[in-house]
Amino acid sequence: MTIEKRGAGLASEVKERMGVDDAAKHLGLAASTLNKMRGEGRGPRYIRLGGRVFYRRQDLDSYIERSVVETADSRVAAA
Secondary structure, eight states, X not given: OOHHHHHHHHHHXXXXXXXXXXXXXXXXXXXXXXXXXXXXXXXXXXXXXXXXXXXXXXXXXXXXXXXXXXXXXXXXXXX
């Protein structure tokens, strides 16, 4: 991979990173709830850089998908 391509990839990843407040909004949670979940080892994957915490949009969206609960009615509707 060339330096230019790698730099473009890193810039894209940085753009997709969110701080705790933005990540909590994306999930529809309070920042304190997200902090508590992280402290308990629950919730979406995160990145710790120099004492700061970041979330990637793809990890938040994946967490939302994994949180979907199927009900008897939703399974019937999908059939």
